[in-house]
Amino acid sequence: MKAEIIAVGTELLLGQIVNSNAQFLSVELAALGIDVYFQTVVGDNSSRLQQAIEIAKTRADLILFTGGIGPTEDDLTKDALAASLGRGLYLDPVAMSHVERFFSERGVSMTENNRKQALVIDDSTPLHNESGLAVGVALKDQNTYYVVLPGPPREMKPMFANKAKPWLLQHALTEEMPLYSKMLKFAGIGESLLEDKLINLIHGQNDPTLAPYAKEGEVTVRISTKAPSQNEAMAKLDALQEKIRNILPEHLYADTDVPLEQVLVEWMANAGITVSCAESCTGGMLMESLTSIPGSSSVFQGGIVCYSNEMKMKLLNVPQNYLEGEEAPGAVSREVAQALAEQVRTIVDSDFGLSVTGVAGPGHSERKPVGLVYIGIAERNGRTDVFELRLRGDRQNIRVNSVKAILYRLWRRLVERG
Template sequence: MKAEIIAVGTELLLGQILNTNAQYLSQELAGMGIDVYFQTVVGDNMERLRHAIEHAAQRADILLLTGGIGPTQDDLTKDALGAVLGRSLHIDQQAMDQVEKFFAGRGVVMTENNRRQALVIDGSTPLPNETGLAVGIAIAQNDRFYIVLPGPPKEMKPMFEAQAKPWLQLHALTNELPIYSKMLKFAGIGESLLEDKLLDLIQAQNDPTIAPYAKEGEVSVRISTKAKSESEAMRKLDALEEQIQKRLSQNMYASTDVPIEKVIVDMMASRGLTLSAAESCTGGLLMESITAIPGSSSMFLGGIVCYSNQMKEKLLHVPHALLEGEGAPGAVSHEVAEVLAEHVRMIADSDFGLSVTGVAGPAHSERKPVGLVYIGLAERGKQTEVFELRLSGNRDAIRIRTVKTLLYRLWQRLAA
């Protein structure tokens, strides 16, 4: 089946907020085996909204509308859909009770316009809002299926997951086999190179299907299939996963949708290994990524953000001769990255020590170019490794790519 997502709100057209709802819904619908061919954004205008719905209904089986169901006069989504379907609107009493209870519980007078949040289209199924006030709706007409959801993601996502998805499976997907997916995760490789290594599989794909996704510092591949049972699906998915893993064993770190730092925390915690870190240009981003993972306290001992040369000298005992003076390699150097990794490991008495020193931008430093970064990996009883990176992108991108690359190098060492 084909779907179209219509995001309603002039603020989206003005660029005041990002349309993250469309991204979320596209991913969720793909996981259900529903193809999204179009995404539409339309402002808070009755005529343009009606036209957008009519046009979408000509090319999609399922229409999902987000936003425009609040209490104000420019919240027109239900009115427009009702007009297109030739149906009236009425107050859903259960939704109205929820709105009244909300205001009563806070001792605030409810203005009359809040009644609009309880409106539903005649013949529709109300979708209760567990995290807000505006009720959603689902309705089928003329072999088309319409879902109306709130705009705020904190309301939209729970409503889709708990209300809209089951409704679609019951009413729209009755003849469809369920779709099963696996998310394979990769690091240390770009999207283009990964695709090149899997090109013959991608070009020949039929069932299962292969879909690469990329974001800063890592790449994912979703493999999906339709099957009558989970066991049948897993047989097909496991066979394809095995082919991919053989080709990319040095880069594939997980077959579930988890970040590489989660895999590292679990690996180190299960082995009783410990980690410390010294960061310069990343300013604590590496340590934040590790400590954001539950269970990291069992393996991460601590670290130092040594942004200035003074801090590198005083806290991590980097020799002054390496940092400054005639012939000194400088803070952004192989030598300093090596000392930082070794010294933070010794100070913390950890099994591993990581270091970062470089130029994240926007301007050069020590007459060294933006994107030049050195990362160090020290391990108790083994030779310290230092890797030179030459990264592109803005300051944020360089910092993220540095952290992901260093985590990849640590994962490689642990997986060896």
């Protein structure tokens, strides 16, 4: 089944509010096995709304509306849909009683325009509003299904979940198979390289399907299939996941939509592993990412933000000849990254010490280019690894990607340990 979402409201076109309803409904409909092919936004204008309805009729089996069913003159959704279908409107007695009781209980006089919120389209099913006043409607006309919902998310979401979804399951989705998905999470690889590695699977996809999505420092691949049961769906998704894992075993870190720092914190907490951090250019961002995860108190022991050379020497015992002098490697160097990781691990007495030092920009530092970053990982009774990064982007991008890079390297180290 193909669906179109029509969001009604001039405030959406002006950018005064974000169309979060479309995102919510797209997720909900996908879970029902309904493909959302179009999302339309229309202002509070009857003729333009009717034009949008006529267009949607030609390309969608299900049309959902959000907004435009309140008491004011610019609330036109039910009127426009009724006109488009050649139907009338009537006052639903249950909805009208609900509106009248609302004002009566508050001792407030009800203005006449509030009766509009109880109007429903002829031969439709009223969708009563548990969180507001305006009643929604659901109906079928010829081969097209229509669902009209309120605009405020606090009203729209419960109406869809408790009223519209059961109606769709009973009247429209008797033969539809639900959609099942897995979110595969990758780190240490960019979207373009990941796509190149998976290009044969992407070109050959049919069922299940796969689609990559990029965020800062991480890539997600969604794999999806329709099936009559969860067991059948999972069998297909697990088989595709295994193919992807065999191609990218060093980058696939989770098969649920969780950040890498959560995987790390949970892993270390279960294994009794502790960590500490020494940060220069990231300014505490690495520590914040770890401590944002519940349960991190058993993992994260402490850390130091050491922007200045003085603090590197005073708090972390970095040798002065690493930082100052004509022959010194400088604060942005392998030597300093190693010293920071080893010293913070020793001082805090943690199992791992992590360090970041680099040039986040916008200007050069120590005659070294923006985006040059060194990250270090020191392990108790083990080796210290230092990695050089050459990052692009603005200051924030460089800092974020530095944090993601060291988290990825720590994850690889834990995988290596087993």
